[in-house]
Amino acid sequence: MSVVKQLYQLQEIDLELESSEQALNQITSQLGESEAVVKAQEKLAQERQRLEELKRQQHSVEWEIDGVRSKLTAVEEELYSGRIRNPKELANLQYDVDGLKAKRDKLEDKALEIMDQVELAAKNTISLDEELKTLEADWQSQQQQLTANLEQLKTTLSNFKHKRQLLTAEIDPQVLEVYHELKKLRGTAVAKVERGICRGCRISLPITELQQARSGSLVRCSSCGRVLFLA
Ligand SMILES: [Zn+2]
Numbered sequence: 001m002s003v004v005k006q007l008y009q010l011q012e013i014d015l016e017l018e019s020s021e022q023a024l025n026q027i028t029s030q031l032g033e034s035e036a037v038v039k040a041q042e043k044l045a046q047e048r049q050r051l052e053e054l055k056r057q058q059h060s061v062e063w064e065i066d067g068v069r070s071k072l073t074a075v076e077e078e079l080y081s082g083r084i085r086n087p088k089e090l091a092n093l094q095y096d097v098d099g100l101k102a103k104r105d106k107l108e109d110k111a112l113e114i115m116d117q118v119e120l121a122a123k124n125t126i127s128l129d130e131e132l133k134t135l136e137a138d139w140q141s142q143q144q145q146l147t148a149n150l151e152q153l154k155t156t157l158s159n160f161k162h163k164r165q166l167l168t169a170e171i172d173p174q175v176l177e178v179y180h181e182l183k184k185l186r187g188t189a190v191a192k193v194e195r196g197i198c199r200g201c202r203i204s205l206p207i208t209e210l211q212q213a214r215s216g217s218l219v220r221c222s223s224c225g226r227v228l229f230l231a
Contacts, residue, residue: 002216
């Protein structure tokens with residue numbers, strides 16, 4: 001194999017290595033915690049906390065209602081027992097009964113209001129939980145796919161690195177140096193020649209350069225300096 005062909009193959013390998021490394025970096029940046037999942041977890045935790053707080057309020061109001069009801073029963077029993085005859089005392093008891101009834105009604109309204117809120121919060125919790133599960137499942141399958149792609153890329157990369165090692169071992173170190181310098185300077189070191197034109201700089205090449213290149217010897221474009229490769 002001519003040295004030019006070897007350099008061209010080296011360039012192909014380097015391009016493959018670069019694009020594989022880019023893909024690898026992109027995948028690596030996509031691996032890890034999902035912002036959407038974390039946000040959904042936080043939202044669910046907040047709603048659950050709110051539900052617990054509402055349930056606590058509900059129990060406390062129910063407990064308060066029980067207290068008022070039993071007090072009311074006791075006062076009404078006293079009022080209608082017939083034991084008390086003093087009109088002023090009776091009027092006082094009636095006043096207490098009215099007050100306790102008003103308090104009971106108010107608490108019962110409050111209990112109903114809280115019950116509605118509890119129901120709503122419970123519904124929200126269920127739908128947030130479902131949302132989170134969907135997000136987690138999507139994220140998990142995406143991560144699995146990414147991990148599989150990553151493994152494949154790693155294999156590809158190590159194969160290309162091995163090929164590169166074998167190839168560079170066959171190339172004269174001084175020629176390799178020229179290759180690396182050109183690559184640094186121009187991005188690519190080897191340019192294909194098509195219809196007498198250097199594909200690196202799109203300049204028509206002189207006949208002598210073309211003839212030399214055709215013979216397989218290392219010729220560099222007089223315009224851009226790249227090594228000319230005739231397929
Ligand atoms: Zn050129």
